[in-house]
Amino acid sequence: MLDVSRTTDTILMVRPYDFGFNEETGLDNEFQKRLDLSEQEINQKANAEFQAMVDTLRAQGVTVLILEKPEPAYGKTPDAIFPNNWFSTEHDGTLITYPMAAMNRRHERRPQDVEKLLRANGYKIRNVINVGELDETCHFLEGTGSMIIDHREEVVYAARSNRCDDAQFDNFIRLRFYKQGILFNTKSSRGTPIYHTNVMMSIGDRFAVICLDCIHDPTEKEQVKSSLEASFDIIEISMDQMENFFCGNILQVNSAGGTPLIVMSKTAFEGFLPDQITRLETYGKILPMDLSIIESVGGGSARCMMAEIFSEKR
Secondary structure, three states, rough: OOOOOOOOOEEEEEEOOOOOOOOOHHHHOOOOOOOOOOOOHHHHHHHHHHHHHHHHHHOOOEEEEEOOOOOOOOOOOOOOOOOOHEEEEEOOOOOEEEEOOHHHHHOOHHHHHHHHHHOOEEEEEOOEOOOOOOOOOOOOOOOHHHHHEEEEOOOOOOOOOOOOHHHHHHHHOOOOOOOOEEOOOOOOOOOOOOOHHHHHHHHEOOOOOOOOOOOOOHHHHHHHHHHHOOEEEEEOOOOHHHHHHHHOOEEEEEEEOEEEEEEHHHHHHHHOOOHHHHHOOOOOOEEEEEHHHHHHOOOOOOOOHHHHHOOOEE
């Protein structure tokens, strides 16, 4: 077992310069909605929600690094606000990039810009590696959207989907020498796979929030539950809480002083039952964010907006 943390006090966020409804991802993201607003109105409101979230996190002592619009732009990127899908960092100073399913999301990948930003802020980057081929067109694995990583126990959980290929997942496990990868199948209320694991599952330092109801195979459900029970207090959420309130799309972070914080949208906060909120509050201060435009149009919520930085500082 590694003596490493499951949570961090530093996150990277990407300003939503091109934010809007993504037609490509809308094909399998059932969480996206079309709103009766102009593109300009949607973008303005999303930027306001983004900045309010940044300000709140910083006020609580979280280090927030912001990746601004590239110059020149690489193409329109309506989902750039969700960076955890294309890169992640690990405790040994490795920066990892991932193959994205949607063609227009591939323009989001800016490893050199991320490396430059991290180095400028004093973080060590020892290696930059890519999972799969640089121009991967078949076998996708969308970072910590597709995978929930328990860094301490070296276990990785993932729900199969068009964005989480079995072979690519196995490739990642072997590449990073994780002890165990647990793959499972899910079904939404419409009978389709959940597009990203992090909308139905989240792990903090000592708790796990998960919608077990979307795992229909009894053997797979028991495997996931048993594995989580060994390390976490499991807080089960319903299909309704997952699909209509984003209760699975939350993330525990820390202040620079070590205070545990649980970041979620106001929608998620209102979706949790009172006793669930009480249980979560034993593990950290809850920070509800107004992300109504971002989560409605983008189909992702608070967790999707934060890429965790585990790299050490110099």
